[in-house]
Amino acid sequence: MIKAEGLTKRFDDNLAVDGLTLNVERGEVFAFLGPNGAGKTTTVRLLAALIAPTDGRAWVNGYQIGEDNINVRRSVGILTEAPGLYERLDAVQNLTLFAKLCEVDDVAGQVEKYLRLLGLWERRAEPVGGFSKGMKQKLAIARALLHEPPLLFLDEPTAALDPEAARTVRDFIGEIKEAGRTIFLCTHNLDEADRLADRIGVIKQKLIQVDSPANLRHSLYGRRVVIHLASVTEPVRTAVSSLPFVEEMQQMDNALVISLDNPEEQNPILVERIVAAGGAIQFVNELRHSLEDIYFALIEEEDRETQA
Amino acid sequence: MNGAKIGAIVEKEIADARKNRMIILSMALIPTLLVAMVLGTTFVMLNVESVDEASLDEDELSMIPAELSGLNPSHALLILLNDQFMFYFLLIPMMLPVYIAAYSIIGEKETKSLEPLLATPVSTSELLVAKSLAATIPAVVLTWLSFIVLIIGGYLIMPEPVFLAMIRPVWIVSMVLLSPLLALLSVFSGVIISSRMNDPRAAQQVTGIFVVPIIALSLVVLAGKIFLSVWMVFLAATIALAVDCVVLYFAVKLFQRETILTRWT
Structure with missing residues (x-):
């Protein structure tokens, strides 16, 4: 066209x-x-x-x-x-x-x-x-x-x-x-x-x-899931970080932000491990960066390259 | 050239102009005033004390050209004066189209309607022709209409020699041939000036410079230095045609899609 x-x-x-x-x-x-x-x-x-x-x-x-x-x-x-x-x-x-x-x-x-x-x-x-x-x-x-x-x-x-x-x-x-x-x-x-x-x-x-x-979104930020818990305990952190497909994990209050490459397949395993470690899961959702974040990231990267 | 597209634009321009009170007033005022002035002056001069050769001094007698020497001096002076007014009639097709041309281009600049128009499958030459026709046709028609009204009024109140002088070939040829050429000159100049200005009134004022040669010629005629003949009108028409071609060349040069979009708006 x-x-x-x-x-x-x-x-x-x-x-x-x-x-x-x-x-x-x-x-x-x-x-x-x-x-x-x-x-x-x-x-x-x-x-x-x-x-x-x-x-x-x-x-x-x-x-x-x-x-x-x-x-x-x-x-x-x-x-x-x-x-x-x-x-x-x-x-x-x-x-x-x-x-x-x-x-x-x-x-x-x-x-x-x-x-x-x-x-x-x-x-x-x-x-x-x-x-x-x-x-x-x-x-x-x-x-x-x-x-x-x-x-x-x-x-x-x-x-x-x-x-x-x-x-x-x-x-x-x-x-x-x-x-x-x-x-x-x-x-x-x-x-x-x-x-x-x-x-x-x-x-x-x-x-x-x-x-x-x-x-x-995927190419700039990867895919991340956010798991909200009643409380984040040490056994839960250990259970999550020991999983081989977890690329990165951050704690934000009572939530864990976890980078995954294939959440559709990896989320059930993740949830199972957290529950087994005594975690009380309240919500699970995907962290979705706004297009504004993507736009500014691309423009800023371009500006840096132009200046360089 | 696609006649239907040109017709559509002309139709739109005229519909738009008809809804613009400023244009309607400006276009109606000048011909009305001029017709009233010619007929009024004739009426007043015919109703004051008659002038004979004995009452004129040498300077006044020398103003009457040889072509009018056999006539009653009152009539001869009236013919000279009417000739002066007829020049003003030639100014009508120069003054009127610039009102439409300036508004039709600068107005489109102001409302940013040129870009959608240029995005249609219309060629720039079709657009230029349509804009020019939309400004020229009403001006020439109004000039001719006011001349016809003047002829009717003149027939009713003017003495026969004065009336016949007004409808002599010089003025008929001028109206038929010269007035459209002068209207086109005004329109093409309007296109050029509008491309550089953002105020229609400024465009109208600048186009006013073309009026100067005609006023100058009218003063020479009034002074009795020359008496117009048909060949002089043909010469003037040839000059007007040549100037039209030169001005059109520059108008076409300026009236290009990219120039209009990137420099006019």
């Missing part, structure tokens, strides 16, 4: 994107994370054939950017950072223009379909300047979907929205995902990325890491 090879963009002396190599598969939700100025929006503009790369090549839906830009733009929908609507025009006029520009066959039908789908049909004749931020964002999403593109670029879709509007938009993105569309999601909202994305790419001019959130 998206294939980029050494994609580079330079604005005068400023290197915005540095040798991006990336594959995004059909039906995948790919979250693109990075600090401000990291090159996320520039990457979207490159992949949507809005700007030309300084170096490298990329194919979107089988069309090479720079060679077949009109077909690239025909096959993608884009939600820009700002909704960019015509505020004096009503919702139907806004969508009709874009439906015509995107060569939609049944303009009126598609406009009605998406206005109804996003709950805006009753307000269709009102100037969009009077819409709330959430409604504007929904209208902008409808605009990106009118021509039923197989690939959707969403640049900060929930930024500046109140929690209720953000949830509505996020739920709708979930529905688009369920419908099997490929989504390239640029966001600062790490929780959103964690919930929606199949894979995550962290960028700071160059791509630092790409993987699923689960694999990133």
Whole structure:
């Protein structure tokens, strides 16, 4: 669906994107994370054939950017950072223009379909300047979907929205995902990325890491289980540390944090040993690092490497 | 070039402009004032004491060009004055489109609506043509409409020689040929200036420099130094066409997707 090879963009002396190599598969939700100025929006503009790369090549839906830009733009929908609507025009006029520009066959039908789908049909004749931020964002999403593109670029879709509007938009993105569309999601909202994305790419001019959130957690922190006990006694500590598969053990009050490489198989043995050693287990759960921890760990590592 | 896409953008631009009270007022005011000024001046001059050759001094007589020497001096002076006003009619297609052009580009900058538009499968040339047409068509139509209103008013109140002078080929050719060329000059300049500015009013003021040569020419005519002929209008149209081409060249150079996205917004 998206294939980029050494994609580079330079604005005068400023290197915005540095040798991006990336594959995004059909039906995948790919979250693109990075600090401000990291090159996320520039990457979207490159992949949507809005700007030309300084170096490298990329194919979107089988069309090479720079060679077949009109077909690239025909096959993608884009939600820009700002909704960019015509505020004096009503919702139907806004969508009709874009439906015509995107060569939609049944303009009126598609406009009605998406206005109804996003709950805006009753307000269709009102100037969009009077819409709330959430409604504007929904209208902008409808605009990106009118021509039923197989690939959707969403640049900060929930930024500046109140929690209720953000949830509505996020739920709708979930529905688009369920419908099997490929989504390239640029966001600062790490929780959103964690919930929606199949894979995550962290960028700071160059791509630092790409993987699923689960694999990133495992590769950075390993897998840890937390066992809460009524009290941690010496026999319990000895029983746990003597197990050959326990890589590391830390005590935090009445809990033991234990690093394992295969908790699904090793947890039952661990629990059995603790009980045998007289431990009273209250809870067992997996220590799950937030995507925020992963993101900062990757960015800090990149900064250290750059400085070195 | 895809006519349907150009048509869709023109339709949107005109719908948007129609909902902008500032643009509507600005576009309606200038032609209305001008028509009222020409007809009002004619009415007042015809109702004051008649001027004859004996009441004019040598300087005033020398203002009347040879082409008008056989006419009643009052009528000859009125024709000279109306010729001056007709130049102002040529300013209408220069002044009106810049209101739409500046708002249609700077307005899109302000609302950040250019990027979604550029992300559609529309070419930049289609976009430039659509934006230019959306600004040129209403301006030229309004110019022609106000000229028609003036002709009707002139027919009702002007003496025959003055009326015939107003609809002589010089002015008909000017309206048909020169006014669209001047409108395009204004629009293309608006595109260039809008790319560098963020305030539509500033863009309008800078475009005002193109008015200067026309005002200068009108003063020369008023002074009786030249009497306009059709070939002069053709010459002016040729010059306007050449300047249009030069300005269009720079407008096209500036109106590139990447430039618009990375430097305009």
